[in-house]
Amino acid sequence: MRALFRLGATYSGQELSYNKMLGQLQDAGNTTTLAHYLDLLGKAGVLCALPKYDEKPVTRRKSSPRLMVFDTSLMTATDGLGRATYAADSARRGHLVESAVDARLLARAPEESFDLFWWREGTSEVDFVAVRNDSISAIEVKGGSEPRQGGMAQFLYQHPQARRIVVGGSSSGVCTLDDFLRDRVPLFY
Numbered sequence: 001m002r003a004l005f006r007l008g009a010t011y012s013g014q015e016l017s018y019n020k021m022l023g024q025l026q027d028a029g030n031t032t033t034l035a036h037y038l039d040l041l042g043k044a045g046v047l048c049a050l051p052k053y054d055e056k057p058v059t060r061r062k063s064s065p066r067l068m069v070f071d072t073s074l075m076t077a078t079d080g081l082g083r084a085t086y087a088a089d090s091a092r093r094g095h096l097v098e099s100a101v102d103a104r105l106l107a108r109a110p111e112e113s114f115d116l117f118w119w120r121e122g123t124s125e126v127d128f129v130a131v132r133n134d135s136i137s138a139i140e141v142k143g144g145s146e147p148r149q150g151g152m153a154q155f156l157y158q159h160p161q162a163r164r165i166v167v168g169g170s171s172s173g174v175c176t177l178d179d180f181l182r183d184r185v186p187l188f189y
Contacts, residue, residue: 001037001040001041003025003026004021004025004034004037004038004041004047005041005046005047005078006078007021007024007025008041008047008067008068008069009047009069009074009075009077009078009079010075010078010079011067012047012067012068012069012072012074012075012095012099012102013066013067013068013095013098013099013102014066014067014095015052015064015065015066015118015120016064016065016066016067017064018031018034018035018064018065019031021034022034035049038065038067045070046069046070046071046074047067047068047069047070047074048067048068048070048106049065049066049067049068050065050066050067050068050102050116050117050118050128051063051065051117051118052064052065052066052117052118052119052120053117053118053119053126053129053131060117066118068099068102068103068106069099069102069103070103070106070107071103072096072099072100072103075095075096075099076096093143094141094143095143096143097141097143097168097177098127098141100177100181101127101128101139101141101143101167101177101180101181102116102127102128104180104181104183105128105130105139108183108187109130112132112187113132114130114131114132114187114188115130115131115132116128116129116130116131117129117130117131119138119151119155120151121154121158123150123151124150124151124153124154124155125151126138126139126140126151126152126155127139127140127141128141129155129162130187130188132187132188134161135161135163135188135189136159136161136162136163137162137163137164137165137187137188138152138155138156138162138163138164138165139165139166139167140152140164140165140166140167141166141167141168142166142167142168142169142174143168143177149166152164152166163187163188163189165185165187167180167185
């Protein structure tokens, strides 16, 4: 379980199939064991396996999870890199910012009674999908150097009732990271 935590913290914010996890871990058992360990780590508030959003629950369960830490300090502590490294590397900074937004969403989910997912179809991707009853919010995080929002456009085309939230970046209609982390941004209409 410790090795799974280290792997998950290293790959926080990234999709990782159970088979890839098995390949990275020695004596991990099988995919059922990994899913059980991830469930325990999630209940402990350490690491979760964020499911992929799909309207069909069966498809949701079969998909590869996106591993997310509940606290970004767990992510940075396991890799041993300093603050300057994250500030200088836009890809690392992007993963760190995305993990910070995820950690805040994971904390808000039980308080505000919503479920949290991620979404990808082909090359189109949305960082987070928050669902409460019939309300859906698509959340895109811009913490690195990737300005495109093609995944958001595709998701909104398929789910026109969804609310669009962009955290960070310089486009109009976005909220700042600070406002989001301070819960100044409502997730649902």
